[in-house]
Amino acid sequence: MAGIDYSSLIPNNVSLHENRRLQRALEDWQPKFLEWWQDMGPLGFQAKETYLRTAVSVDAKGWAQFDYVRMPEYRWGIFLAEPEPGRQVNFGDHKGQPAWQEVPGEYRGTLRRLIVTQGDTEPASVEQQRHLGRTCPSLYDLRNIFQVNVEEGRHLWAMVYLLDAHFGRDGREESEALLQRRSGDADKPRILGAFNEKTPDWLSFFMFCFFTDRDGKYQLASLAESGFDPLSRTCRFMLTEEAHHMFVGEAGIMRIVQRACELMREHKSDDLRKHGGIDLPTIQRYLNFHCSVSLDLFGSEISTNAANFYTLGLKGRFEETKKTDDHLLKQATYPVAELDGERIVTRDEPALVSLNERLRDDYVADCARGVARWNEVIRKHGIDFELTLPHRAFHRAIGSFAEVRVAPDGRIVSQAEWDARHRDWLPTEDDKEYIQSLMQPVVEPGKFASWIAPPARGVNGLAVDFEYVRLG
Numbered sequence: 001m002a003g004i005d006y007s008s009l010i011p012n013n014v015s016l017h018e019n020r021r022l023q024r025a026l027e028d029w030q031p032k033f034l035e036w037w038q039d040m041g042p043l044g045f046q047a048k049e050t051y052l053r054t055a056v057s058v059d060a061k062g063w064a065q066f067d068y069v070r071m072p073e074y075r076w077g078i079f080l081a082e083p084e085p086g087r088q089v090n091f092g093d094h095k096g097q098p099a100w101q102e103v104p105g106e107y108r109g110t111l112r113r114l115i116v117t118q119g120d121t122e123p124a125s126v127e128q129q130r131h132l133g134r135t136c137p138s139l140y141d142l143r144n145i146f147q148v149n150v151e152e153g154r155h156l157w158a159m160v161y162l163l164d165a166h167f168g169r170d171g172r173e174e175s176e177a178l179l180q181r182r183s184g185d186a187d188k189p190r191i192l193g194a195f196n197e198k199t200p201d202w203l204s205f206f207m208f209c210f211f212t213d214r215d216g217k218y219q220l221a222s223l224a225e226s227g228f229d230p231l232s233r234t235c236r237f238m239l240t241e242e243a244h245h246m247f248v249g250e251a252g253i254m255r256i257v258q259r260a261c262e263l264m265r266e267h268k269s270d271d272l273r274k275h276g277g278i279d280l281p282t283i284q285r286y287l288n289f290h291c292s293v294s295l296d297l298f299g300s301e302i303s304t305n306a307a308n309f310y311t312l313g314l315k316g317r318f319e320e321t322k323k324t325d326d327h328l329l330k331q332a333t334y335p336v337a338e339l340d341g342e343r344i345v346t347r348d349e350p351a352l353v354s355l356n357e358r359l360r361d362d363y364v365a366d367c368a369r370g371v372a373r374w375n376e377v378i379r380k381h382g383i384d385f386e387l388t389l390p391h392r393a394f395h396r397a398i399g400s401f402a403e404v405r406v407a408p409d410g411r412i413v414s415q416a417e418w419d420a421r422h423r424d425w426l427p428t429e430d431d432k433e434y435i436q437s438l439m440q441p442v443v444e445p446g447k448f449a450s451w452i453a454p455p456a457r458g459v460n461g462l463a464v465d466f467e468y469v470r471l472g
């Protein structure tokens with residue numbers, strides 16, 4: 001079961017050949033996906049051999065195999081984690097029932113919307129990143145972004161499989177629509193806010209992988225708890241791929257911080273713009289931006305949608321089955337940060353409607369661990385500066401803080417103070433211009449742009465100066 005059938009047109013471990021109808025639907029969608037990939041996937045480089053990893057089986061040991069492949073020839077397919085024998089619905093009103101192998105009829109609409117929202121983010125991120133190859137800071141980084149891009153493409157396949165296999169004609173229409181919306185498009189935008197923002201440079205890209213892909217981790221982990229078993233198994237396998245995306249983000253920022261510290265020491269100056277580095281305050285402003293738009297992805301603090309997803313058994317909490325409460329939450333409360341006039345206070349709210357906020361809390365704690373590792377690099381260089389996460393109410397567009405202006409330290413400020421200070425808090429036009437000026441491609445194996453340190457080690461045990469993309 002764990003083995004993947006690579007002999008068929010669509011690699012899969014779901015015995016696709018036994019379901020002709022589904023196979024035809026997916027084979028019909030495949031050329032449309034490839035057309036979308038050519039139109040909206042990485043610009044240039046499609047004919048270049050890239051050292052990529054491909055799943056060969058879904059078990060812990062052998063799922064990754066590395067080889068040179070041209071991106072359009074990457075074997076996108078359908079990979080579900082192993083079924084758990086006797087798995088049950090583990091929370092909500094159906095707790096204790098056998099997990100569903102088919103969609104319960106009355107939940108079709110709700111479940112379809114969750115799957116479509118998840119699926120929509122995957123191609124959106126590829127669209128956002130499509131210009132970045134041209135300005136890569138090294139071949140190593142070029143290979144990493146392409147790895148992320150092909151895997152986000154596969155995540156789209158994962159959701160399209162569920163739509164086509166379980167939602168009939170509606171599902172097939174949604175599969176088409178996933179290829180038609182476009183990140184940032186005025187008429188046909190992607191569904192969630194962060195996926196319509198631009199990712200115009202590599203500092204933004206690494207921040208995106210750190211903050212926005214991490215939303216992916218937490219959303220996928222919640223969906224992996226779903227009573228709808230095919231969704232659970234799909235998300236469990238996606239999570240193994242997601243880990244690499246967050247690694248790319250965290251390690252990328254760490255290398256930029258490292259380089260900043262080296263330049264500060266070398267030139268005994270904080271002004272790195274003369275020396276081709278990215279200064280720590282600029283990194284902080286980018287961090288503030290990407291953190292705040294990613295916090296929005298968790299939805300409103302108080303959400304009846306979230307309560308319904310849970311009660312119906314469709315979307316659980318992070319690590320639901322490791323928790324020891326009743327998994328019903330009808331009586332429980334949860335502390336939620338709220339606006340109270342001119343102050344932000346914490347109040348106990350019914351736990352069910354607070355599930356978005358609870359997941360956001362898990363996410364913030366995870367982000368903080370990464371930021372602490374960046375600060376460790378700064379500390380080791382003997383530099384007195386600390387990167388911090390902005391307050392959760394800062395620069396929000398979704399939820400109760402969307403209506404107020406809040407400083408990164410959590411103070412509610414007047415519009416006048418916001419207007420006077422936001423340049424200290426969010427990337428300025430000046431910052432963006434400077435970062436853009438640094439985006440000069442470096443493609444000689446083993447060489448790196450001035451603003452980023454080399455990684456500690458290469459991919460899959462290879463040297464840092466390995467030819468990760470054959471440009472010749």
Ligand code: BYC
Pocket residue numbers: 114115117118121122125152191192193194212213214215216217219220296297298299300301302303304305306315356398
């Ligand atoms: N932007 O009750 P509320 C990833 C809408 S990332 C725009 O607060 P709910 C990846 C909401 O739809 C993971 N609209 O929210 C990362 C609702 O609309 P309707 C993606 C927003 O429903 C990097 C209304 O506001 N996966 O995989 O509890 C690279 C009130 O909603 C936003 C998922 O998100 C927003 N930020 O929660 C590649 C998982 N937030 O119904 C990939 C699936 C809310 O009034 N999605 N709205 O029209 C969900 O679980 C939920 O839909 C959300 C929203 C958590 C997103």
Ligand code: FE
Pocket residue numbers: 122151152155216
């Ligand atoms: Fe993804």
Ligand code: FE
Pocket residue numbers: 152213216242245
């Ligand atoms: Fe991702």
